[in-house]
Amino acid sequence: MKLARRFHAPVVLPADATFSVVRDGVVDVGEHGRITYCGPRSEAPPADGRPVTLLPGLLMPGLINAHAHSAMTPLRGAGGDLPLLSWLNDVIWPAEARMRPSDAYAGMLLGCVEMLQHGVTTSAEMYMHGESVVQAALTAGSRILLAPAYFDRPGEGWQGALKQIEKWIDADGLRFGPGDRVELCYGPHSAYTLPAEALRATAESAADRGALVHIHVAESLTEDQEQRAEYGSVPLLLGETGLLNGRLLAAHAVHLSAHDIRLLADHGAGVAHCPGSNAKLASGVARLTALRAGAVAVGLGTDGPASNDDLDLWEEMRLAMMLARATTGDPLALTAREALSMATRGGAAALGRDDIGVLSPGAWADMVHVAVDGPHFATGLDVPDPQLLANLVWAAGSRAVRDVWVAGEQVVAAGEPLHVDRVAAQRAVAAAAAHMLPAAA
Known part of the structure; x- marks a missing residue:
């Protein structure tokens, strides 16, 4: 069982029907890894002593x-x-x-x-x-x-x-x-x-x-x-x-x-x-x-x-x-x-699913923290929503991903996996390739 936790970021993208941009947003995650609240911090329920993770960038669904x-x-x-x-x-x-x-x-x-x-x-x-x-x-x-x-x-x-x-x-x-x-x-x-x-x-x-x-x-x-x-x-x-x-x-x-x-x-x-x-x-x-x-x-x-x-x-x-x-x-x-x-x-x-791909109550807390301290966000977050989303997709992309959670469990921190030795995994794939493609070995 995981502890309930609050995530607070300058920008949250719930991926709702209009793909709105929530400024000064909060996402609350329950102890079983599902979201209990997503929206403006000013409208969030009391934290009730749960730990708060402050994220300097943008929080969005996986x-x-x-x-x-x-x-x-x-x-x-x-x-x-x-x-x-x-x-x-x-x-x-x-x-x-x-x-x-x-x-x-x-x-x-x-x-x-x-x-x-x-x-x-x-x-x-x-x-x-x-x-x-x-x-x-x-x-x-x-x-x-x-x-x-x-x-x-x-x-x-x-x-x-x-x-x-x-x-x-x-x-x-x-x-x-x-x-x-x-x-x-x-x-x-x-x-x-x-x-x-x-x-x-x-x-x-x-x-x-x-x-x-x-x-x-x-x-x-x-x-x-x-x-x-x-x-x-x-x-x-x-x-x-x-x-x-x-x-x-x-x-x-x-x-x-x-x-x-x-x-x-x-x-x-x-x-x-x-x-x-x-x-x-x-x-x-x-x-x-x-x-x-x-x-x-x-x-x-x-x-x-x-x-x-x-x-x-x-x-x-x-x-x-x-x-x-x-x-x-x-x-x-x-x-x-x-x-x-x-x-x-x-x-x-x-895929016929409604419990993933969004940050909404009842959905799994599959979340991505995108850093905004690089050239792709040089103009900052205080820009019109269309410009913010354009900078995210056209300019930032995967290189700006910093942290990732699945069902409320952190699986990537500072860009590196937490549960897998990446270098060892790469070596294992090289060995598999040598077996499967012997002519190239």
Whole structure:
């Protein structure tokens, strides 16, 4: 049990519906790691003797990485100049076939460290070696939505993987760990790596358990030509198999028609927009403005550290803004305020969560302290709100993150992780890479 505590900062960003800026703000955290008050200090309840943490900068919710394969840190840079399908078939999947549980643990641990140092407190992960990935996240103190990935490949049938996920959820529940840090999900890789039968079985199993289904959707034009020819589009296939009837997170969602977007919106599906990965792999640019105009819940994702190649969600905010403006010719297509919202409450909405991505009573105290003593805030905090948010997103970004809490527990102090030896974690990833990519060793 943690002690209740008050946090006081010159600026607090609750990430409410209008993404307001609270000056001289206070956030109260209860003994179980949930927020009990967020707002102006002048309206706060009595502190009642609880300890007070004075923060000289800006306090905001932890960022939400809505689509990642963070355990791939040992594969960073491998096949970096290949298109998506060649990159997967010729480099990544052969290397992952050599991955051991210890390699996945090492990769995920370093991935969590990197994200926490960037202020990312929650990540929606799709990967294998699920128990190792979860253990690494718990060790680092991160929050994770894990969707164990499955395919239909020789020696890797989807039926057994589906049963394993069912067994795990039935044994441990959808959420578990300190501060409910772990949520279990279903991870059918994509429509082009699984038959329709597998998607139908996934939809039924996930619906029975109220679980999120996390799946790659329409990432590149060439990947799912057969599915498009038979069903019209990948979202239409998802509707045919029942996946749109439950909680669904569509990763990438680059090549969608107006009808596809309406279909996702009508069924309440979320989208993880991954501008960095999609641009690097030349997969295309998702129709972000159309998705947002169509009332689709959109969060931001980094994708894996081998396809991005970092886990910096601040960079995704900037890329999302630049690409939205460049593709529409509209300098207001996506503002700093809107990008911040996508990285926090928008990511939570895409995941079907309302207890993260915001600083509000009842939500988990996943918080980030941003320093304002650098060149990015040379004009200070006493500037108009739009300028303050622009300085935060466009100029400051991850380099200004100083302290991070998850469920009220501090996991990063002065820019360094508190629960992990970062140097040792880096060495472990180097050893894993030497095993998985022997030609490069």
